[in-house]
Amino acid sequence: xxxxxxxxxxxxxxxxxxxxxxxxxxxxxxxxxxxxxxxxxxxxxxxxxxxxxxxxxxxxxxxxxxxxxxxxxxxxxxxxxxxxxxxxxxxxxxxxxxxxxxxxxxxxxxxxxxxxxxxxxxxxxxxxxxxxxxxxxxxxxxxxxxxxxxxxxxxxxxxx
Numbered sequence: 001x002x003x004x005x006x007x008x009x010x011x012x013x014x015x016x017x018x019x020x021x022x023x024x025x026x027x028x029x030x031x032x033x034x035x036x037x038x039x040x041x042x043x044x045x046x047x048x049x050x051x052x053x054x055x056x057x058x059x060x061x062x063x064x065x066x067x068x069x070x071x072x073x074x075x076x077x078x079x080x081x082x083x084x085x086x087x088x089x090x091x092x093x094x095x096x097x098x099x100x101x102x103x104x105x106x107x108x109x110x111x112x113x114x115x116x117x118x119x120x121x122x123x124x125x126x127x128x129x130x131x132x133x134x135x136x137x138x139x140x141x142x143x144x145x146x147x148x149x150x151x152x153x154x155x156x157x158x159x160x
Contacts, residue, residue, distance in 0.1 A: 002111035002142070008135050010109040016100055017080040027106060030099070031135045034070040037156055038132055040112060040125035044078045044086040044098070048148060053127070054090055056153035061095035064153065067160035069131075072096045077104045077113075077124045101125065112142070129156050 003009070012027045030036065039057065041049035057064070057072055064072060074096050076083060083100040092098055107113045107125040114126045129151035131139040139159050141150035149155065 012106045017084040031132050036132045037072045039129040040075040042124040044082050052148045060153040074098050077101050
């Protein structure tokens with residue numbers, strides 16, 4: 001069952017690549033005591049994700065953070081190496097944390113997994129956005145199909 005407004009983000013440990021090498025990061029560290037905008041994409045470097053979804057958050061990062069958001073996190077079921085390179089290629093800098101969910105552990109734990117095997121993508125995250133306050137989901141918007149409407153940066157700005 002998919003996570004809902006009022007639910008806590010489950011405790012999961014993920015691995016991400018930093019300038020200091022591979023590091024573990026927990027969802028408790030990412031979401032605890034903070035207001036976080038979390039958005040998920042089916043895949044790094046895929047057309048809609050790379051040209052529409054992520055860029056909107058990078059462009060609107062200052063406006064989002066001005067509304068009391070501590071961090072913006074982009075989740076994808078991709079490995080840490082791909083996510084680090086996608087961050088570089090997109091100039092995400094410190095505006096958006098690109099968080100790899102390499103094994104899909106967090107994506108499955110929150111019930112937001114999609115089956116992309118028909119497209120050769122394996123199991124990925126559904127496209128969605130959430131506002132998370134101190135680990136609790138206060139807003140959740142799953143994209144109905146294709147495009148970036150309810151989960152884009154403009155839509156999140158409207159609900160903050």
